[in-house]
Amino acid sequence: MITANTPLDRKVVEQMVRQVLRDRLIGQVPTIHHPKVHNGGSNPLVVNVSARHVHVTDADLEVLFGPGAKLTKLKDLYQEGEFASEQQVNVIGPRNRMIPGVRILGPTRNYTQVELAYTDGVFLGIDLPLRISGNHEGTPGCILVGPHGALNMRRGVIRAERHVHMHPDDLAHYGVKDGDYMQLTIDGPCGLTFDRVKVREHPRVKLEIHIDTDEGNACHLPSATRMLLHR
Amino acid sequence: MITANTPLDRKVVEQMVRQVLRDRLIGQVPTIHHPKVHNGGSNPLVVNVSARHVHVTDADLEVLFGPGAKLTKLKDLYQEGEFASEQQVNVIGPRNRMIPGVRILGPTRNYTQVELAYTDGVFLGIDLPLRISGNHEGTPGCILVGPHGALNMRRGVIRAERHVHMHPDDLAHYGVKDGDYMQLTIDGPCGLTFDRVKVREHPRVKLEIHIDTDEGNACHLPSATRMLLHR
Numbered sequence: 372m373i374t375a376n377t378p379l380d381r382k383v384v385e386q387m388v389r390q391v392l393r394d395r396l397i398g399q400v401p402t403i404h405h406p407k408v409h410n411g412g413s414n415p416l417v418v419n420v421s422a423r424h425v426h427v428t429d430a431d432l433e434v435l436f437g438p439g440a441k442l443t444k445l446k447d448l449y450q451e452g453e454f455a456s457e458q459q460v461n462v463i464g465p466r467n468r469m470i471p472g473v474r475i476l477g478p479t480r481n482y483t484q485v486e487l488a489y490t491d492g493v494f495l496g497i498d499l500p501l502r503i504s505g506n507h508e509g510t511p512g513c514i515l516v517g518p519h520g521a522l523n524m525r526r527g528v529i530r531a532e533r534h535v536h537m538h539p540d541d542l543a544h545y546g547v548k549d550g551d552y553m554q555l556t557i558d559g560p561c562g563l564t565f566d567r568v569k570v571r572e573h574p575r576v577k578l579e580i581h582i583d584t585d586e587g588n589a590c591h592l593p594s595a596t597r598m599l600l601h602r
Numbered sequence: 603m604i605t606a607n608t609p610l611d612r613k614v615v616e617q618m619v620r621q622v623l624r625d626r627l628i629g630q631v632p633t634i635h636h637p638k639v640h641n642g643g644s645n646p647l648v649v650n651v652s653a654r655h656v657h658v659t660d661a662d663l664e665v666l667f668g669p670g671a672k673l674t675k676l677k678d679l680y681q682e683g684e685f686a687s688e689q690q691v692n693v694i695g696p697r698n699r700m701i702p703g704v705r706i707l708g709p710t711r712n713y714t715q716v717e718l719a720y721t722d723g724v725f726l727g728i729d730l731p732l733r734i735s736g737n738h739e740g741t742p743g744c745i746l747v748g749p750h751g752a753l754n755m756r757r758g759v760i761r762a763e764r765h766v767h768m769h770p771d772d773l774a775h776y777g778v779k780d781g782d783y784m785q786l787t788i789d790g791p792c793g794l795t796f797d798r799v800k801v802r803e804h805p806r807v808k809l810e811i812h813i814d815t816d817e818g819n820a821c822h823l824p825s826a827t828r829m830l831l832h833r
Contacts, residue, residue, distance in 0.1 A: 488819060490816070533792075561764075563795060564795045565794045567792070584721060585816050586820040588820075589820035
C-alpha cells in the first residue's frame, strides 16, 4: 500500500496510471488464460475460466446497438476467429437487479445466449439450467439493455456445462469420444477434482477446457500447482 | 412465469406476497442448510454453504452501530449459540466498489473479520488470503460502513479455508485428528471432490462442513445426489 509518507518513484506512478487506465478501458476480461499443461500429446492443454458473457444474433445486435451495428474486436480469444468484442450489455433479471457491462463474444451466432455462473443467477433471481451452448429448450430468459434499446430474451440464459474442446488428435491421445465425460484434477491450496467435464469434438479447435468463475474460484486456479485431465 | 392472461388464485398471490416480504425482510441468508447425511456415525453430517459475512468485536460494533449497540438475533445457525444477526454492513474495497448488506454473525468475537468468496474479492479488488478464522497475520483490510459510522479495518479480510467442525466422537468415527485434511465428494450434475477439507475439533460442536458460495455453486449443492466425507 502507498501511504502519504512514501516517496513516489516515477515508474511506480506510471505503473499505477497504466493499471487504472487498463481497468477502466478493458473492464472485465471474458476469459482468463492460464499456463499450458504439457500432457505428452501433440497439443498442450489450456484451462480457461469463462467469465459471464453473451452471444448474439445479427438481428439482436441491431436491437441493442442500432441498425447496421457490428461487433468490433477488443481482443482475440484462444480459439481461432473468436474474440471478446468492445460491446457490452446490461443483464436484468426477475429480482429487478442488474449486472452491468457483460461483454459480447464474437463473431455473432445464429442464437442469442447469456452464460452466467450460479453466483450471478442467485443475484439476478434466475434458476440457471445447466446446458451445452445452443441447447435452449425450456431455458429462462432475461432482459438485455444496450445503448440503442432493450431486448426481451424469451430463453437462452444458461450455466454452461463444464467442457473440454478437443480436436480428433486429442480424442485419440486421451482415448475418449465426443460426448464422454472426463475428470479435471487441480492440485493446490484449494485443490479439487471436477467430475463430468464434457468432451466436445470439433475438427478445427485447439485443446482447451472451459470452466466458469464459480468453478475457477472454488479451486483458485491462479494458485494451482498441477492440472491433470483424465478419465 | 405469471402472464397477464393467467387467472390468479388467492393462494398463489398470498404465496408471492409472502415470498417478496421474506426476501425484503430477511435479505441474504448467511448459511444455507442442506439435508443431513447419515454416515453411520453417532452424528449425521451437515454440509452448509457460508455466504459472505462479518464477525465483529464489541468495540467495532459500537463504531458501526453507535454507543451501546448490541447484536440482535435474526435466526439461529446450526451450531448452538451462533446466530445471524439483524445487523448488516456495507463492505468497500480498493476498487471503490461496495458490497451492500453483508450480515454480521453473532455473538461478538475478540476479533473483527470479513469472510468473502474469491468472486467477491475480484469484484472488490482484494486479493484474499486463504485462512482459518482468526488467523489474520498479513491479511488485507477493507472499509466497513454501518448506520452510525465507518470502520477502517487494517486486516482480517479472508477467504475461509474449507473445513469440517468435529466433536471428539466424530474424530473417532472418521479416524482423523484435529488439523488433518479430508475429502468431500459431491455427486450430481456438477459433481466434484473437494480436497483439503480441514478438520477442526471442538468439544461442543455439531458435525458440520462449511464451504463458501463459490464452492457451493461450483458443485451446485442443491442438486447433489450424494455427499460423502472421506480421507
